[in-house]
Amino acid sequence: MIGSGPAGVYASEALLEWSDSHDESGRGVVVDLIDRLPVPYGLLRHGVAPDHPRIKGIARTLEGIAQDPRIRFLGNVEFGTDLTLADVRRLYHAVVFATGALTDRTMGIPGEDLAGSFGAAEFVTWYDGHPDVDPDFPLTARRAAVVGVGNVALDVARMLVRTPEQLEATDIPEHVREGFAGNTAQIVSVVGRRGPVYAKFTPLELREMAKIEGVTVVVDPDDLDYDDDNTDTPAQSAGSRAARELRESDRRVGQVCAQLEKWAGAQRDAGLATADEAEAAALAAGDKVVRFRFNRAPVEIVGGGEAGAGGRSDSETDGGAGEAGADARVTALRLEITEPTADGGVRGTGRTEDLPVDAVFRAVGYRSSSLEGVPFADRTATIPHDEGRVLDSPGGDPIPGLFTAGWVKRGPTGVIGTNRSCAVETVGHLTEDLAAGTLPDPADGDPQAVRELLLERGVEVVDGPAWLAIDEHEKGLGEAAGRERTKLPNRAAMIDVAGGLSRCQQ
């Protein structure tokens, strides 16, 4: 397996389960779980928000699988650098690429390169202690916009209003804990192009926003108006009708809208007629604000050169990104107000407004990276495949012995559990090919050959026992502070604890 995230681990499990039922000795399959990081579990460790410890319980399930003696963890080994396609073809009967997705999609609007414009993954990898990212993250924005209406956008918005005290029990590394101490965010706007019925939030994640102490959620009541009597054009009427039907027919959408309506109702009951009034009241009461702004498409991130170190701007700006100086920082997010179209889509109205912000976080999706020598479809940013069998091009022929699973196979959607059925599908075909004798015989199938090759290349492999040493160390660091774990801050610290090569040679 190349990649030890959920997909790689679930694919290993499926392969071993197949072996248990098809190979009487039960020793016929040996799986190497290879990862470029010294620690396993991919986005489960470096994506799932730290204030979601409930979900991290899945780590225990994955741990249970990974502890099977037929699985060898080979961490700190990068495919494409430490091992090439030619190497793995020479060493294994079959290779499953499960390398996930770690980079941010862009919005394709001016100003995305300004200081203060971040991809969600930049923030997420920082707060989740990804060992390779800069330990400093500038949490200096008073007003931030998060673009996107999926659960990652909710994670980012929620984390932006967190205090260090609220993160005390989590496993974030110490430098991240310290970083949150300087967090100045007061107002976080979650921006979506379309109306709330088209948001991809899950109800549980949305409801969590209501549980953060010191935070008020603000909703614009107009965004929740699906009454086609209140529209000006036939297209708007049709759009409102479609939204209302979706709200009534889809259970998840209904629950999401019900939660938003509950917040709007609380504002109304408090005598606050508009979202602006509700925001002002919350700030006056000393709360932070998370505000949902639907039906607004970002068209430009606006920058200004005069902003201070924090890039603060409380007034609307008249400077476009193109006019700003080289040290320009984000001062506003320009939004075009949208309206629904008769076919259920959305179009811009030409009317824009500038939302004054000091930082913009794009949570518009992740993107997989291509792997050296492995076919890659740029359009979808996935490995072309037929139910997990890697194809030489989209719609092309299968390459015997090469398979794929998880986000790099299907694109960056779906929760952790989705990767299990995805991996089962892939392994089903792998074992079919094994049974049919169509997997190529490796030139050097000795299970020790890969370790010898890596040692020869001077790769500091973090193997299973070395990872356990890191695991124990992190648990010890956590225990000392009364929490389950405290993550180590970087790769060097991990390798140091793991004992590097010397340990792996034992």
Ligand SMILES: Cc1cc2nc3c(=O)[nH]c(=O)nc-3n(C[C@H](O)[C@H](O)[C@H](O)COP(=O)(O)OP(=O)(O)OC[C@H]3O[C@@H](n4cnc5c(N)ncnc54)[C@H](O)[C@@H]3O)c2cc1C
């Ligand atoms: C911000 C965020 C929050 C999320 N929160 C939740 C949540 O709360 N609940 C939930 O169920 N799901 C959540 N998800 C979704 C979940 O994380 C994914 O479904 C899942 O991690 C995808 O699994 P994967 O194995 O395909 O990829 P990944 O988890 O990305 O694992 C890929 C692995 O491959 C390794 N790798 C990459 N390139 C190489 C290479 N060249 N050589 C060797 N190794 C390599 C990586 O280091 C990584 O360990 C979240 C996702 C994100 C982005």
